[in-house]
Amino acid sequence: MLVVLFYKPSVHAVPSYSRQTGMPCATCHYAPPELTPFGRKFKLEGYTLVTIPTVSDDQKDHNAALQLLEAFPISVVFDTSFTSTKAPQPGTQNGNFQFPQDASLFLDGAWGSHVGSFVQVTYDGQSDHFSWDNIDIRFANNNGKLFGKNLTYGANFNNNPTAEDLWNSTPAWGFPYVSSSAAPTPSAGALVNGGLAQDVAVGLGLRSQYLDKHDAGVSQQLAKQKTEEEEYMRKPFEPELSTASLAAANAALADPLAAKGKIIFEGNSCNACHGDGGVGTAAAPALVGLSSKLSPEQVAELFKHPTPKMTAGGMPPVDLPPDDLKALIAYLESLK
Numbered sequence: 001m002l003v004v005l006f007y008k009p010s011v012h013a014v015p016s017y018s019r020q021t022g023m024p025c026a027t028c029h030y031a032p033p034e035l036t037p038f039g040r041k042f043k044l045e046g047y048t049l050v051t052i053p054t055v056s057d058d059q060k061d062h063n064a065a066l067q068l069l070e071a072f073p074i075s076v077v078f079d080t081s082f083t084s085t086k087a088p089q090p091g092t093q094n095g096n097f098q099f100p101q102d103a104s105l106f107l108d109g110a111w112g113s114h115v116g117s118f119v120q121v122t123y124d125g126q127s128d129h130f131s132w133d134n135i136d137i138r139f140a141n142n143n144g145k146l147f148g149k150n151l152t153y154g155a156n157f158n159n160n161p162t163a164e165d166l167w168n169s170t171p172a173w174g175f176p177y178v179s180s181s182a183a184p185t186p187s188a189g190a191l192v193n194g195g196l197a198q199d200v201a202v203g204l205g206l207r208s209q210y211l212d213k214h215d216a217g218v219s220q221q222l223a224k225q226k227t228e229e230e231e232y233m234r235k236p237f238e239p240e241l242s243t244a245s246l247a248a249a250n251a252a253l254a255d256p257l258a259a260k261g262k263i264i265f266e267g268n269s270c271n272a273c274h275g276d277g278g279v280g281t282a283a284a285p286a287l288v289g290l291s292s293k294l295s296p297e298q299v300a301e302l303f304k305h306p307t308p309k310m311t312a313g314g315m316p317p318v319d320l321p322p323d324d325l326k327a328l329i330a331y332l333e334s335l336k
Contacts, residue, residue: 016073016108022051027281033168046140047116073109083180261331291333
């Protein structure tokens with residue numbers, strides 16, 4: 001029982017998208033639900049990037065072409081809770097255990113080449129019934145042009161204002177992500193802060209990358225991501241391998257310095273671009289086997305003074321205390 005109570009699992013994103021793209025959660029998320037530039041692009045384009053096999057059929061006569069995911073894009077979240085307040089609340093039982101507090105089913109992924117969704121249905125243990133939760137269904141086409149600039153255009157249908165936010169930072173995605181249904185909560189708040197959630201007619205939003213193309217801090221990274229995405233899509237599909245992550249974890253257990261470096265690597269969100277265990281993503285290269293190419297001194301020099309190519313890819317100079325830098329390099333050397 002103590003193991004269950006004190007075990008703290010890692011927080012992951014919706015696995016349907018990870019299965020669909022073949023990429024780790026850190027490719028799209030800094031820390032779920034906050035999105036990276038690649039994650040915002042994936043959401044903007046309707047959750048339609050696919051690397052797994054699909055069931056397809058060419059257009060015939062008046063029938064439209066068919067393209068469906070081979071694996072059904074469904075995911076499940078199950079929450080349980082124990083709530084105890086300092087003073088008992090009137091009309092409630094203190095020390096309230098809910099099993100489950102809620103459970104959600106997600107239909108998340110591509111419906112076709114231009115349509116995809118984030119659809120959530122949730123069971124509430126307090127009210128004992130299922131209801132619609134956040135819904136975000138998107139149509140997107142990224143082949144448009146406007147004044148000679150690339151344009152992504154489309155339509156977005158949702159039942160919660162701010163659910164369509166590309167940064168996943170506004171009220172629909174705000175902290176706390178899950179709260180107790182037994183503890184007292186503030187009785188007042190802005191209408192947009194959950195007051196309209198699931199109680200409004202379907203909303204319509206329009207999205208484009210036109211402004212991003214004019215932002216020097218964003219346009220260069222988007223261009224690089226587009227090139228790497230096209231290169232990635234031309235390669236044969238290969239399942240993500242976790243051996244590098246396992247090897248790094250085992251090395252970290254044996255080497256306290258590498259273990260400290262792993263914490264620094266993840267604490268500075270290096271895995272957001274380079275992937276968990278340094279396996280690499282579409283946004284940044286793999287770090288596995290780095291020690292066979294560069295000495296620790298060379299790695300340290302690159303950290304302090306990135307090459308123009310690294311800087312163009314969004315890699316900032318690494319400014320760490322000497323001991324932390326040494327630990328980070330020890331961790332990277334363990335990635336073999």
